[in-house]
Amino acid sequence: xxxxxxxxxxxxxxxxxxxxxxxxxxxxxxxxxxxxxxxxxxxxxxxxxxxxxxxxxxxxxxxxxxxxxxxxxxxxxxxxxxxxxxxxxxxxxxxxxxxxxxxxxxxxxxxxxxxxxxxxxxxxxxxxxxxxxxxxxxxxxxxxxxxxxxxxxxxxxxxxxxxxxxxxxxxxxxxxxxxxxxxxxxxxxxxxxxxxxxxxxxxxxxxxxxxxxxxxxxxxxxxxxxxxxxxxxxxxxxxxxxxxxxxxxxxxxxxxxxxxxxxxxxxxxxxxxxxxxxxxxxxxxxxxxxxxxxxxxxxxxxxxxxxxxxxxxx
Numbered sequence: 001x002x003x004x005x006x007x008x009x010x011x012x013x014x015x016x017x018x019x020x021x022x023x024x025x026x027x028x029x030x031x032x033x034x035x036x037x038x039x040x041x042x043x044x045x046x047x048x049x050x051x052x053x054x055x056x057x058x059x060x061x062x063x064x065x066x067x068x069x070x071x072x073x074x075x076x077x078x079x080x081x082x083x084x085x086x087x088x089x090x091x092x093x094x095x096x097x098x099x100x101x102x103x104x105x106x107x108x109x110x111x112x113x114x115x116x117x118x119x120x121x122x123x124x125x126x127x128x129x130x131x132x133x134x135x136x137x138x139x140x141x142x143x144x145x146x147x148x149x150x151x152x153x154x155x156x157x158x159x160x161x162x163x164x165x166x167x168x169x170x171x172x173x174x175x176x177x178x179x180x181x182x183x184x185x186x187x188x189x190x191x192x193x194x195x196x197x198x199x200x201x202x203x204x205x206x207x208x209x210x211x212x213x214x215x216x217x218x219x220x221x222x223x224x225x226x227x228x229x230x231x232x233x234x235x236x237x238x239x240x241x242x243x244x245x246x247x248x249x250x251x252x253x254x255x256x257x258x259x260x261x262x263x264x265x266x267x268x269x270x271x272x273x274x275x276x277x278x279x280x281x282x283x284x285x286x287x288x289x290x291x292x293x294x295x296x297x298x299x300x301x302x303x304x305x306x307x308x309x310x311x312x313x314x
Contacts, residue, residue, distance in 0.1 A: 083126060086187045095184050095191055099124060103201050108137075108161075108255075113199050114191075121194035123180060123201075125165070129158045129188055137161065140236060140256040143263050155188075162188050165255035168233060172257075175230035177223050178250045195244050195252070202250075206240040211247070213283035219249045220276055221293070228297050233257045234265045238272035240279045267309040270294050270302045 090096045099114040103123065114122040138157075141147050141164060150160040166185035169192060173179055181193035196202050210216050220243065227233050235242070236256045244250040258265050273290045281287045294302045 079126070080129065083129070083188060086189050087124075087126075090184070090186060090189065090191070096122065096124065100199055113194060113196075113201075121196070121199070122183065123192050123194045125162075125190040125192065127158050127162050127188040127190075129155045137256065139264065140164075140258055140262075143261070144259060158188050161255060162190050166190050168254045168257040171231040171233055172227055172251070172254060175226050177226045177231055178248060179254060180250070180252065195246065195250055202244045202246045204241055204252075205243045205245045205249070208245040208247075210245065210283055213280055213285040216245070216247075216249060217276070217280040217283075217285040217287060220280070221288075223249060223251055224272070224276070225297065227251070227257075228260070228269070232260050234260065234262070234269045235272050236268035239275040264309075266294075266298060266302065266306050269297065270306045271309070 087096065087099075094117050097115045097117045097119075099112050101113055103111040103113050105111075107128075109125050109127040112124040112126065114124050116122055141150075141160065144164070147160050147164060150156055162185055166182050169179055169182035169190075173181055180195055183191040183193070185191070194201070205216075224235075224238070227235060233254075234257060235251060235254060236258050237253065238251070242251065242253045244252055258268060262268075270290070273293050277287050277290045277293075291301055294306075
């Protein structure tokens, strides 16, 4: 376990809650506990992991006043009526018991901490259906036969992107790549294993002090090889920002990963190799020559076009 991953949290008891579920539900036999439980009187000793406060700031607009209009837009862009219905359906299917707070926010999605009915910790990734940034992500889905028949509207593309992440996670997990265990996907919601402890996520590699850079570098390469050779995938956005350090290496944000027959698979692979090479070289690790590493995976050196693409994306 990473030394900096443990955080101290002290909570006071509270009966106040905020509801994530559809207010119009009518089945009296269902459990009436709210899907999202927020302790509004919680006192936290580390503001960086104050998930309940973040949750109130971003989501609970009925119980608090949001001064930041952008924060309100973030909440509404993720938790629209259809997404709330999806979460409620996942609850009734016993995939989710309740959600405790927000872990992270991003341009494409928000990630929430939750518990299963069995008490296991979960990460719930909810993609935005109201943004246009997915237009720039179509390069990762073009040529993938698994998504050849998706509709052109925004919501259908987002649903396909969520399925893509779930399928990629499933392939990687089956190949024994260190990734969060995929659990279920429905529309724009992906449920996966939570990488952390007691509601606190482990940090991304960029935010951690790597005690043995060369050993960690070797572990990254081991997972990179498994992903390529056994899962048949290229991560396509691998860097110190998309790996967690527990202190074991865990690959995350794998939605953009592509199959090996994707027209840009080799371009993405070389870019991934350059990212991790540069990062671990900066830490003092004894890194491999990126061209030779690429050749050991693909069977031939990177072409001029492959290397030029990587340089053009810097």
